[in-house]
Amino acid sequence: MLTRKRHGRVIELSKPPGSMAGMSATAAATANILVEDFAPARRSLRIAVVTETYPPEINGVAVTLARLVDGLRARNHELQLVRPRQPSEAAAAHQPCQPCQPDAGGDSDASSPTAMDEVLMRGLPIPRYPQLTLGLPSKKALLARWTLRRPDIVHIATEGPLGWSALQAARQLKLPVSSDFRTNFHDYSRHYGVGWLHKPILGYLRKFHNQTQHTMVPTEALRQQLAGFGFQNLCVLARGVDTERFHPRRRDRALRASWGAGDDTRVLLCVGRLAREKNLLQLVAAFEAIQQAGIDAKLVLVGDGPARAELQRRCPQALFAGTRSGVELATHYASADLFLFPSLTETFGNVTPEAMASGLALLAYDYAAAAQLVRPGENGLLAPKGDGTSFVRQAVALAADPVRARGLGLRARQTATTQDWERLIEQVEQVMMSAMARV
Known part of the structure; x- marks a missing residue:
């Protein structure tokens, strides 16, 4: 028996x-x-991921989404990545919807259960950001592809024309859809002289996300804000950070020397798009106040964007390092001393945990990732949201106290090590399973 x-x-x-x-x-x-x-055994899913941006484009959405895709593939899910063809691929001899292999850093074995079908669609450069591409409407192409080979779920990361086409195609085929709320486009309008578009953009975003089974947001504060605007089916999933890549051991004295920074120089770093919505003039004000206090300091900005020329005129002493990625970006983080982040338009702000993982003393406003990760006075500093006077005052005090700054950086690193990507991928799986159950 x-x-x-x-x-x-x-x-x-x-x-x-x-x-x-x-x-x-x-x-x-x-x-x-x-x-x-x-x-x-855990069920293997066929997941179609739709996005307007993806590496080698460099921005928070692209970098985070790539990590999510890699994590899902590592867990034996079959991924189809639908995105616009990027400028560097414009001359490639592919037709729209022609699958191509992943880049050299990916798994190109098509027989592998984790091989990725990368589908390139038509796109146009985004005004003021020619290095980025906006997907064009592609509902018919997606209907044909997904009718032939149905995904278990469609995950939409961006709300542009390609994302809208994917949403409508998925609904017509009765496919479950999950989405990400990753960018405060409605708030951006206020920084470009078109504040009257705030309500129409917010209305479009609400209509978009309320047609999905679940919308993932990175913080509880953002969930509450969007719920107040009428968004439904929201769930909070934080974001992880690669604590092996972003590490204090990457500190490079030669790089600091190239900035004109000695051992006692306070290097102030900010990483991100150089654009009006990033509130970078507040950063310049903090740097100038630190200089006026007689502190030996350098300001290094990593990134690029339409506001670069304006910032160079406003602060000619600043060092503009341009766009950096990978280990090179991690080395820039670790070679600084303070991370000053004045943005007021983030949904999360990946640079916050990256700076913390790099062992930097951080000053940011009390919202988004900083509000979630920073314990003021213990592992970083927070200024009340929108209080520029407090931001500048705390920046000067932090630059004047290197011993305190080092202590904050050490504890920031400890906090960052708890932001595990593997745990996040498991949570995304659970959300997707829940979305599938609701159709």
């Missing part, structure tokens, strides 16, 4: 007829075998 233990109970399983024949008495006496009830 076989016995099977299931959830604390022993279930008897009959032996096949004649299976006891020819057995010795001892063997027959031990024929009651306990069979462990192993958990079933």
Whole structure:
């Protein structure tokens, strides 16, 4: 007789007829075998991810989404990545919807269960950001592709024309959809002289996300804000950070020397798009106040964007390092001393945990990732949201106290090590399963 233990109970399983024949008495006496009830293998999903931006484009959405895609593939899910063809690929001999292989850093083995089908769609450069591409409407192409090979779920990361096409195609095919709220486009309008577009943009975003089964947001504060605007089906999923890449050990004295920084120089760093919505004139004001206090300091800005020329005129002493990525970006972080982040338009702000993982003393406004990760006075500093006077005052005090800054940086690093990507990927899986159950 076989016995099977299931959830604390022993279930008897009959032996096949004649299976006891020819057995010795001892063997027959031990024929009651306990069979462990192993958990079933995790289900492998076919996931279509739709986005307007992806590496090698460099921005928070692209970098985070790439990490999510890699994590899902590593967990044996079959990924289809739908995105616009980027400028560097414009001359490639592919037709719209032609699958191509991942880049050199990915898994190009098409027979692998984690191989990725990368689908390139038509796109146009975004005004003021020619290095980025906006996807064009592609509903018919997506309907044809997904009718031929249905995904289990469609995940939409951006709300542009390509994202809207994917949403409408998925709804027509009755496919479950999850989405990300990653960019405060409605708030951006106020920085470009078109504040009257705030309500229409917010209305479009609400209409978009309320047609999905779940919308993932990175913080509880953002969930509450969007719920107040009428957004539904919101769930909070924070973002992880690569604590092996972003690490204090990457500090480089030669790089600091190239900035004209000695051992006692306070290097102030800011990383991100150089654009009006990033509130970078507040950063310049803090740097100038630090200089006026007689502190030996350098300001390094990593990134690029339409406001670069204006910032160079406003602060010619600043060092503009341009766009950096990978280990080079991590080295820039670790080679600084303070991270000043004045932005007021983030949904999360990936640079916050990256700076903390790099062991930098951080000053930011009390919202988004900083509000979630920073314990003021313990592992960083926070200024009340929008209080520029407090931001400048705290920046000067932090630059004047290198011992305190080092202590904040050490504890910031400890906090960053708890932001595990593996845990986040598991949570995304759970959200996707829940979305599938709601269709």
